[in-house]
Amino acid sequence: MAKVIANMSMSLDGFVADPSDGVEHLFGWYGNGDVTIPTATPGLTFQVSEASAAHLRSAMENVGALIVGRRLFDMTDGWGGRHPMDVPVFVVSHTVPDGWPRRDAPFTFVTDGVESAVTQAKEVAGDGWIGVGSKIASQCLNAGLLDEIRVDLVPVLLGGGVPFFEGLTCAPVELEGPRVIEGTGVTHLYYTVKSGETK
């Protein structure tokens, strides 16, 4: 069965974007190394350390679908119709945006909630991972649907912004791990959500 995994770059004080939605202080590790990692987006490659390359390759090889919120979809303008990871994307949204769905873009708009999105994503992902964004991650945690949390922990304090985890109704949530991968300018931490531990 496909695992549902939340993976985000996060500041030491728990934010995935600064108060202006900026990520420039969090994404430095995507460009501070010698190993080139291509993506499905023309012109977008990552230049990362060996350690981070293994982390990224593992994700890119295993991910089978993504679930994102409408806000991220809008902010990225739907990644131009093709996500850099080149997998089907399920957008949890109250409404379907104008001009969507498009026949040339594997984007599905899910208007009946995150549980439905996970069900639909599992149908297409096979044994692949289902990657979820931060807001979706908290909703999945609350629904008991999140299997793993992978934090790309960046050595910076942002002092505010968009938290990775917000609106948890199931806290405290006990985790197992982490497996630690030490990159350059980032520490990758892999946690497993303990099943049955949420209240």
Next chain:
Amino acid sequence: MAKVIANMSMSLDGFVADPSDGVEHLFGWYGNGDVTIPTATPGLTFQVSEASAAHLRSAMENVGALIVGRRLFDMTDGWGGRHPMDVPVFVVSHTVPDGWPRRDAPFTFVTDGVESAVTQAKEVAGDGWIGVGSKIASQCLNAGLLDEIRVDLVPVLLGGGVPFFEGLTCAPVELEGPRVIEGTGVTHLYYTVKSGETK
């Protein structure tokens, strides 16, 4: 010169206490190992993993003074007049509590702010470290007085509570590191505050 170090147990979502000021989900690592670490408080010993024992011993051998907020002082009832780490404690407070200072307890009440507390602590700490609590840590960061941040990162999401860092006026704060020490049920992360990087 004495280094000013903030060291706290923190949840993955950035809290040093839960919404009820509880720390039971954060302090499990103090009692989940085979190595006994005595403290200056009668009856209080830690039972930690080898890795965490090295972390704690290093702190206990090197700390020369502590700076805490009035709230923690009140919550712990002044540690009965002797802090478990057995060093002089400087309490940043608007007022001096009734019955204090006491001749038998090395507690100094600093009513003129955190910078004064750091100056006074450095006078007694010699080359020893000055440990600061979470609220004091943020004030020290804002004043450019914090040298290191040591996070005992615990695999739990608390969903709310008391944040390690709050009210930062100097963010973003760039850090160096971390040095990673993998304990049992805790990951010790040592960061250095980059000098001159605060805004």
